[in-house]
Amino acid sequence: MNTLFLYTMSGLALFAIGLHGLIRSSHLLRKILAANLMSSGVFLIMIVGACGTDQVMIDPVPHAMVLTGIVVSVSTTAVALVLVCLVQETTNRALLWQKRKRGQGGRTDA
Amino acid sequence: MPDTAFWAVCLVVVPLFFALICFVRSDQAAVLGLLAAGLNALAALAMTVFFVRSGPLRYAIGGWQAPLGINFSIDGLSVLLVAMTAVTGLSVSMYARGYFSLRIGSAGEINRHGHQRAFFWPVWLLLWGALNGLFLSADLFNVYVTLEIIGLSAVVLTALSGKPAARLAAMRYLLVSLLGSCSYLFGVALLYRSYGILDMAALARLISPAPLMWASLALLTTGLLLKTALFPLHFWLPPAHANALAPVSAILSGLVVKASFYLMLRLWGDIFAQVLPFAAYVLLGVLGCGAVLWGAVQALLQKRLKMLIAYSTVAQLGYLFIALPLIRLDPGSSAWEAVILLIMSHACAKSAMFMAAGSIFLKAGHDRIDDLAGIKEVLPISSFAFVLAGVSLMGFPPSGGFVGKWLLLGVSLAGGEWWWGVMLVIGSLLAAGYVYRVASRLLVFKVTFFSRRQSIPPVMEWSAVLLALLALLLGLLAGYPLGLLEAGSPFPLHACREVMP
Structure with missing residues (x-):
């Protein structure tokens, strides 16, 4: 049981907790936080991959990938937060499955 | 002297650049957007011409080689999909021009419609650039970035x-x-950990069965299936x-779902084809059958036209997955050609629809749908476009859909697995059912139709007709694009052939 293994397992645990939260929680803000947790788990696993078996040479490629991933994650979160505001604005609650009558749910646009 | 690589770079840079300009000059967005669409189509055409002349190519942008740099890999499959995006995108752009000016011209909520137009063009160009980037990328991480932009x-x-x-x-x-x-x-992280490389062509040579590889394949596939909306993940x-x-629906159904399917094709048809057991392909094929049945039945039950078309997309995506086991079964290349034809004709037909x-x-x-009876009296051209597109979705000759399904049918009979063929036929019958359900309302009944007074600009009607005609004629013209596939993309065919006994 070395440090790298511990990091990998923590990454996996973060991913699993995030996945659970994304599926189970009903509030949209919680879902977005859970998605962020998931990507943090993946980033952790990627960074651990940068440290090779000999632990002397550090591989720069995973760092580049994680940096890109963080940028992507920040922008996704921004879009998601704006959408939550829009949903809240139109339906008065930030929930995905709104209680409403059976059927197609409202008029659509052309 | 510009070459294939120059035009490939243009295909990504031009839409992204114009997306920025459109965002800044939102008053000129429509003109700039159309200009970008035209330039993009030109670049796609030029790239195809140079590709035919000089064959497949790998290009490292700025001379930065593989792991840290961005590489393009241009082969027959990517050229065809870029061309498909260009043709569909150009007609959707022309349609969108008419659509937004009509809506802004009409009374009421002028602010909202102007706002929609100001944001449609930059975001659509961004999406277009990302689609081109995805089709041209050579490594799985760049593909992730483009997938995120597309999403x-x-x-x-x-x-x-x-x-x-x-x-x-x-x-x-x-x-x-x-x-x-x-x-x-x-999945990408695990692949990099096991092989230290993300280049698709190099991975295809390195892949060997190992627990980490199976985990990464499962994760990659799950992600892509979610994005491709394969039944039961289509909700x-x-x-x-x-x-x-309307223009957004055309883009989403015609192009966006194809992006993640293209990746499935690369992963399952090429990179992992050496190690995957046939049963895995059968599983995807069965899910595809489920999609064909479920999508078509739901489409038959819908009351609203756009819902019906959307469920028809679920069903048509099913065909693409039915083709995966057939690609594996096929000793030749006709299943490959069929799946490409189905992708291209569905992109044209569904956008037109x-x-x-x-x-x-x-x-x-x-x-x-029930209240649309007799609309052909006021909108003859659009009704015609709808039915033409429907013919292609049903798979009547001479449409691209027909040729694709015919090739798949041949492969399934020759390979002794006739049940895939039966599913294709049932799917076509169901598609005929839901298209007929709409067509009978649009065309057959003669009643006076009460409509709004605003007239639809010709560009909106004719762009749909042209795209639907293209889907129909794709069956007759199929030889040319498929020749491109044969010439430029030798690797997937061999990858499959070696595994089959």
């Missing part, structure tokens, strides 16, 4: 409509897309595609 801009376009249903659908789409790309990224697709604005439905919606003020 985000598709979500923004869905939410553009502003109706509560569209916003909820966009939110659901975003969460599914997030889950999908997170899973994909996890997000119909509301998102049906509630968006959504465009025609959008015109009908604007003219009638609603899209309840």
Whole structure:
């Protein structure tokens, strides 16, 4: 049981907790936080991959990938937060499955 | 002297550059957007011409080689899909020009419509650039970045409509897309850990069965299936595609779902083809059958035209997955050709259908199928476009859909697995059912139709007709694009052939 293994397992645990939260929680803000947790788990696993078996040479490629991933994650979160505001604005609650009558749910646009 | 690589770079840079300009000069967005669409189509044409002349190519942008630099790999498959995107994108752009000016010209809520136009063009160009980038990328991480851009801009376009249903659908789409790309990224991380490389061509040579590889394949596949909306993961697709604005629906159904399917094709048809057991392909094929049945039955039950078309997309995506086991079964290349034909003809036909439905919606003020009887009196060209596109979806000769299904049928009979062929025929019959259900309302009944007074601009009607005609004629012209596939993309065919006994 070395440090790298511990990091990998923590990454996996973060991913699993995030996945659970994304599926189970009903509030949209919680879902977005859970998605962020998931990507943090993946980033952790990627960074651990940068440290090779000999632990002397550090591989720069995973760092580049994680940096890109963080940028992507920040922008996704921004879009998601704006959408939550829009949903809240139109339906008065930030929930995905709104209680409403059976059927197609409202008029659509052309 | 510009060459294939120059035009390939143009295909990514031009839409992105114009997306920025459109965002800044939102008063000129439509003109700039059309200009970008034209330039992009020219670049796609030029790239195809140079590709035919000089063959497949790998290009390291700025001379930075593989792991840290961005590499393009241009082969027959990517050229065909870029061309498909260019043709469909150009007609959708022309349609969108008419669509937004009509809506802004009409009374009421002028602010909202102007706002929609100002945001449609930059986001659509961003999406276009990302699609081109995805088809041309050579490594799996760049593909992740383009997938994220595609997902985000598709979500923004869905939410553009502003109706509560569209916003909820966009939110659901975003969460599914997030889950999908997170899973994909996890898969990429595991692949990099095991092989230290993400280049697709190099991975195809290195892949060997190992626990980490299976985990990464499962994660990559789950992510892509979520984004491609394969049954039973399709739940997000119909509301998102049906509630968006008409040009957006055309883009989402015609192009966006094809992007993640293209990756499935690369992963399952090429990179992992050496190690995957046939049973895995059968599993995907069975899910595809489920999609064909479920999508078609749901389409038959829908009351609204756009919902019907959206469920038809679910069904048509099923065919693409039925083709996966057949690609594996096929000793030759006809299953490959069939799947490419199906992708291209579905892109044209489905976009045309959504465009025609959008015109009908604007003219009638609603899209309840039962109340559309007799609309051909006021909108003959759009009704014609709808039915033409329907013919291609049903798979009647001489459409591209027909040739694709015919080739698949031949492969399934020759390979002794006739049940795939039976599914194709049942799917076509069901498709005929739902297309006929609409066509009978649009064309047959003679009643006076009460419509809004606003007239639909010709560019909206004719762009839909042209695209539908193209889908229909694709069957006759199939030889040329398929020759391109043969010439430029030798690797997937061999990869499959070696494994088969």
